[in-house]
Amino acid sequence: MFGFSIFLNETLSQQQKKYVTQMAQAGFKGVFTSLHIPEDDATKYKERLCQLGSWCQELKLDLMVDISGNALVKAGFQMENVAKLTEFGVTGLRMDYHISNQQIASFSHQLKIALNASTVTQADIDDLKTAQANFSNLEAWHNYYPRPETGLAQEWFLEKNRWLKANGFTIQAFVPGDDNVRGPLYEGLPTLEKDRYRHPLACALWQKEAAVDFIYIGDGGLKERTKKQFEGFINNNEILLHVHDCGTEYFSYILGEHTNRLDEAQAVIRSADARFREIPHIVAKNTVPRTLGSVTVDNEKYLRYAGEIQICQQELPANDKINVVAEVMPEEKDLVRHIKGGMKFKLEQMEEEDE
Structure with a gap:
């Protein structure tokens, strides 16, 4: 309670x-x-x-x-x-x-x-x-x-x-x-x-x-x-996260409601819903090192995984197959660690007046 x-x-x-x-x-x-x-x-x-x-x-x-x-x-x-x-x-x-x-x-x-x-x-x-x-x-x-x-x-x-x-x-x-x-x-x-x-x-x-x-x-x-x-x-039982746009054209693609996969990964949260979205052609862009709270989309170089949406739960190196398209706002990064397997989460754009 x-x-x-x-x-x-x-x-x-x-x-x-x-x-x-x-x-x-x-x-x-x-x-x-x-x-x-x-x-x-x-x-x-x-x-x-x-x-x-x-x-x-x-x-x-x-x-x-x-x-x-x-x-x-x-x-x-x-x-x-x-x-x-x-x-x-x-x-x-x-x-x-x-x-x-x-x-x-x-x-x-x-x-x-x-x-x-x-x-x-x-x-x-x-x-x-x-x-x-x-x-x-x-x-x-x-x-x-x-x-x-x-x-x-x-x-x-x-x-x-x-x-x-x-x-x-x-x-x-x-x-x-x-x-x-x-x-x-x-x-x-x-x-x-x-x-x-x-x-x-x-x-x-x-x-x-x-x-x-x-x-x-x-x-x-x-x-x-x-x-x-x-x-x-x-x-x-949903975690709402506010995110900043990292300047790619794929930001709107990651917004909205998601569910972490039941088979919980060690380093990232994997959206189980991404495969049911209309996946655009995703070219490599902003393939920079990832941090806790980085929201990523796999690009065309990841072949059958292209379009997969993830949130990083720890620091990870840059990967030319993975675009960083958004970042969870700093004060909310701790929330990322509490999104367990099967839990719902929502990514919402951080409005300027909320900052």
Whole structure:
């Protein structure tokens, strides 16, 4: 499942409601927000959370709220009856710090509860069992890390998740957004440090392949083209790539929808659809070295392979039988590595105003 973040540091606007609606229409199923960000005015949280909750109820979106210590009380809610939060559209609470396992066990009988996936220990699980927590209502949610160099290490993340899965938890993690990046640092909100400046969908695809169950956008927004890419993947299992013309007359030939062949190649993505297109006479042109994201067409020198369309998944040498006709835009090259055998992909011209 995919979700996104909405923060309560300012009055919620109609523009934000439009964004929430568009994300729901794109196939996102959950919203994350926080009631304990140091820079925020906690006295404004209740009104804003109620407004966000009403949007989520209207659009049938889950709403997970991050709390710590007395964050709920400072925001004007009661700790003794968290089930009442469901009236405001809240479907779950993520436990950060200064909340006892006894409290968590009690909360778990009232609504969905997310433990801090990065810090939960076997001792915590034992305590929760002793306190008779409702484990069917417990999930494991990782943090995001605003400060560069503090995001989780990949191998540690994978090892921790193996342990969480062995203990029966579903797992959530964050990937960065690429619009309305949250301050005060404006350096992205990823769970993994390796993801901090990468394309949000590429990060999400890696996490999906690593068996993460819930993947949320940490920052407050996605660019329109990125939102469209998520929508294509969520609804059609299709990767949309934006490409630049390399100056041959064969650029329009490669545009449109494709499917990677089921017999997945090691170095390239091979369009299974190319052979069903009307193949023009293709002479050798721009037979230059290929890089990750080069879109190529085999020319007449490749005989029966003439017209084959490929995307390179690694650097390859120049070949006088292969024309380089387009390049995937640099920030989307990571997506190329996630197009598996049988997966659909679409090549779309990068419009000038999108650059």
